[in-house]
Amino acid sequence: MPYTPIVATLGYVLSPDRSEVLMIHRNARPDDQHLGKYNGLGGKMEPGEDIATCMQREILEEAGITCESMQLRGTLNWPGFGKHGEDWLGFIFVIERYAGMPFMSNAEGTLEWVALERLLTLPMWEGDRHFLPLVFDADPRPFHGVMPYKDGRVQSWSYSRL
Numbered sequence: 001m002p003y004t005p006i007v008a009t010l011g012y013v014l015s016p017d018r019s020e021v022l023m024i025h026r027n028a029r030p031d032d033q034h035l036g037k038y039n040g041l042g043g044k045m046e047p048g049e050d051i052a053t054c055m056q057r058e059i060l061e062e063a064g065i066t067c068e069s070m071q072l073r074g075t076l077n078w079p080g081f082g083k084h085g086e087d088w089l090g091f092i093f094v095i096e097r098y099a100g101m102p103f104m105s106n107a108e109g110t111l112e113w114v115a116l117e118r119l120l121t122l123p124m125w126e127g128d129r130h131f132l133p134l135v136f137d138a139d140p141r142p143f144h145g146v147m148p149y150k151d152g153r154v155q156s157w158s159y160s161r162l
Helices: 051-063 116-121 128-136
Strands: 006-014 020-025 066-078 088-099 109-115 143-146 158-161
Touching: 006 051, 006 066, 020 116, 051 066, 051 088, 066 128, 088 128, 109 116, 116 128, 128 143
Parallel strands: 006 088, 066 143
Antiparallel strands: 006 020, 020 109, 066 088, 143 158
């Protein structure tokens, strides 16, 4: 069977002093697969977009800010992650500089600045705890991971850096 993932972006906006990250607390829609969890910002790539343009659009739509500097930190293959077992392929970015004032909330939930040292204490997808340290570490090489899911649970995790 051909591999036809949903292609998406996931972005983590850093505060100017790099001590906090802007997260969305998915608390607005009772039917949300992510309800109650904290997540980065992002979403599905649209036809005619490149992945960087997708990330910039998603940050503008979800947070009301314009990306001025961002870095690709990695890619993640999430087979079986979707609500109906769909495969996802994510491009993970850190937004290092932005213009504007972030929204306080959007249709998905509340936007909150979270101290980086507190990040892993938040309710989130269990798999996020595996890759988030790679997003914020000092290694300049992007990571490339695979994290299969089944019934909403991580089955395994592996990654490489080149």
